[in-house]
Amino acid sequence: MDYATILQILDSAVRLMVPLLLACLAGLWSERAGVFDIGLEGKMLIAAFASAAAAAAAGQVWIGLAAGIAASLALAGVHGLASITFRGNQLISGVAINFLASGLTVLLGQTWFGLGGRTPALEGAARFGTWHLPGAEALRGIPLIGQFYADVLSGHTPLVYVAMLAVPLTWWVLLRTRFGLRLRAVGENPASVDTAGVSVTRLRWTAVGLAGLLCGIAGAYLATGLSAGFVKEMTAGRGFIALAALIFANWRPWRALGATFLFGLMEAVANRWPELDLGPVTIPSMFMNALPYILTVIILAGFIGRATPPRAGGEPYVKER
């Protein structure tokens, strides 16, 4: 395996990690505020559909992005209504949202476009183009580092850089601002936040909204950046891999970057070598595909590290009278 192949794999890993990273950060915001979110998959899926449909209709990818975020926010609103306002079961609400997205995208897609649930292929301004970082071509001549800069770091769609910037931003807001402190407190001990005179409901709604925003970007990236249009069930379990990455990252932003890169890398390797030949044994592609899930179970079991979720996660907050 030469250096060019390694760069190709890394480049592909970066592309594939982006939806995972955005969804993982979405889950991080929601769960740090004490609202479980297994509806990441559904929110991404509906955003992917809405962005592809709007981009196809308007011919403008930015309108697609806005539509994707709006659709994801709508489902986040359902989740907030069920789990915050009406204090319902957050897990069941997430399950419902996943099915709602799965059904609605095909139903509307088939009605509007009649292509069996696909949207028309996007081209030109209806897709995200690539951005080249300053000096990428000039530095390509430098061996190793220059090539890495030009091939792996440069030449991605804008949303890739948005996702990368979302990590330090999440870290800073969550761990270095008063808002972030309160939000984390709501996920650990909402009664204390309430006693301090801060609205638990409002903080949780904000967190759920942020999760909707990030899932919206993730979905739009899938349909208009990574591929050229929406395909039925195109999220293909990425929302759950993001959930796995969130546990892997122990609900921390920088580790989320590492975890999603690892899972992106696995997907990239599995795509390149469906049957990974390691000399004496050949690893079947099914094993590579299932690896994120297997790893998550092992992490959850506490055999490597220990998963410590936010303490008040999943419990609706009932104000004392």
Add this chain to the structure above:
Amino acid sequence: MTRPPRWADVVLTPLISLALAFALSALVILAIGESPWLALRTMVTGALGSSYGWGYTLYYATNFIFTGLAVAVAYHASLFNIGGEGQATMGGLGVALVALALPWPHWGLALPAAVVGAALFGAAWALVPAWLQAKRGSHIVITTIMFNFIAAAVLNYVLVNVMRPVGSMDPASARFPEGTRLPRLTDMAAGIGIEWGKATPANITFLIALAACALVWVLIWRTPLGYEIRAFGRSERAARYAGISPVRITVVAMLISGGLAGLMAINNVMGEAGRLVLNHVEGAGFIGIAVALMGRNHPFGILLAALLFGFLYQGGGELALWTSIPRELIVVIQALVILFTGALDNMVRMLIAPLFGRRA
């Protein structure tokens, strides 16, 4: 907050949730420019208007009874088993291994063996998440989701690399021997001289599903184990104080749950397909969640809810056949039922509470 009386909570809440789900679905149908009335009529005629429709409705309902019971048994122990899909997938593997192991002379011998195989494989697939929840505190919802994906990968591997007959391109097992063919309900009706449900896959498994409903009722409400499961589900601390082992109840409840989900494969793999194919569960494991919520985790409620979803499933197929409404409409209705009965149930209760004006 005012609370409606118990009977209203049990009967009205699911019905109003269903009405809300149907009303919203009607809006969706209107939005895509079709007539909700025509859609309903097509579904009713297609699913209930003939013995053919009924045959399919009962066939689907059989699947949903098993997966619904699976969710309910775990739910009584306050465990949310989203893994019915994976457990049923593995149940199918158990059925196929049993069916292909011997040249079965008669279905009467093959059926009990396949029941054991299906239940064992389903239960085994629930064992690891259960054990991890009980011993290591890993959240059962997440582990069962992960096990769904792992089960799909295992089935894919086994079908492509192990069970696929030589020379076949299709990722499926060989056909089961003739002696494993289960009697169809149509044959049984013909036996007593009635022509009913020609060419439909409804088979004897429906009767096993009814028996399972009765057995689950006895288990949950008439045995010490059922009492322990319910006590544990209500309050883990109280149960522990009463000397009930949380590890034992968690594991046993999940084994029963997984076994029930696995039994579904008797119906679709052995009763219908006659061989094991990829993704044979087709989402029935997830529909079990809607069925259990709608049926309020009671076997009789689950039977009714499973029939309702069987009707929706068969009706949805007819809808796709005769109108331009895709069958994914059913997924939307399913999602809305789950949403209203399971997550927005407090909202529905608030809607009906003023009718009774009682304070609790």
